[in-house]
């Protein structure tokens with residue numbers, strides 16, 4: 001079982017924010033029940049400054065409900081959360097930008113005019129408009145009407161509007177849903193760019209591939225329950241396998257038995273042998289050891305375990 005939960009620190013019954021890391025969002029045993037449906041069940045997680053944090057789970061796993069609660073649009077049944085180490089307030093809300101669904105822009109107005117209207121509603125300075133259009137790569141298209149935009153451009157404009165207030169955090173729900181492959185690539189690239197500007201991003205996605213490509217950290221949700229949490233590289237990347245082959249399979253197997261850093265091995269088809277190594281060892285160690293044992297490898301391939309397989313395994317184990 002893969003559990004990488006960082007337990008919140010507790011002192012005298014008080015929920016305190018650890019001060020050694022800069023916590024943006026700290027969720028503590030947050031739950032939401034809709035009648036008989038437990039949409040979110042005692043969820044605890046922490047989002048650190050500068051991370052791109054993915055909430056990953058299949059449809060109905062509670063991602064939108066979680067985002068809705070921390071954005072104060074859905075009332076939790078129980079539990080708590082804090083932003084920037086403080087309870088949610090108008091002041092903390094100003095520091096968080098959100099895109100839960102594609103906003104309704106005016107189709108016959110230009111991108112710039114649409115953003116002027118949003119800026120007026122949000123009380124953001126018009127001077128930000130050129131900046132955010134530049135950030136999302138739409139400066140050249142600011143005089144194009146919204147209806148003339150591709151789906152990817154429409155979503156980039158939506159991201160621009162959520163950045164008008166220059167929030168420190170951006171919360172996105174399925175930001176690439178409904179986009180074509182080009183739009184998906186544009187929006188993913190843009191999310192990375194926004195994070196590179198120093199903003200923390202929290203995004204919900206049901207796409208493992210998306211989380212792997214975009215996120216630094218992930219929380220895996222299933223039926224409202226947190227299944228795993230931590231850096232993407234730890235949670236979603238499990239052991240890789242090495243595939244080796246040589247002329248004399250029994251000799252290879254005998255040599256592998258002697259190697260202390262080989263965790264496990266098994267004979268596969270076509271004279272291949274699959275092995276996993278202890279942490280800290282790699283293909284070069286195997287190659288060297290085999291050579292020293294007088295074996296010349298004909299194949300030495302690293303087979304990365306697919307994230308899909310790992311994700312399904314996490315989900316399956318808990319089912």
Ligand SMILES: Nc1ncnc2c1ncn2[C@@H]1O[C@H](COP(=O)(O)OP(=O)(O)OP(=O)(O)O)[C@@H](O)[C@H]1O
Pocket residue numbers: 034037038039057058059060061062063064065066206
């Ligand atoms: N307003 C509501 N009333 C009743 N049940 C709800 C409501 N909103 C969500 N649910 C239920 O709560 C559960 C979690 O839904 P939620 O939308 O948070 O999941 P999700 O992971 O975001 O999925 P999706 O990507 O499909 O939106 C689901 O079983 C859903 O049917």
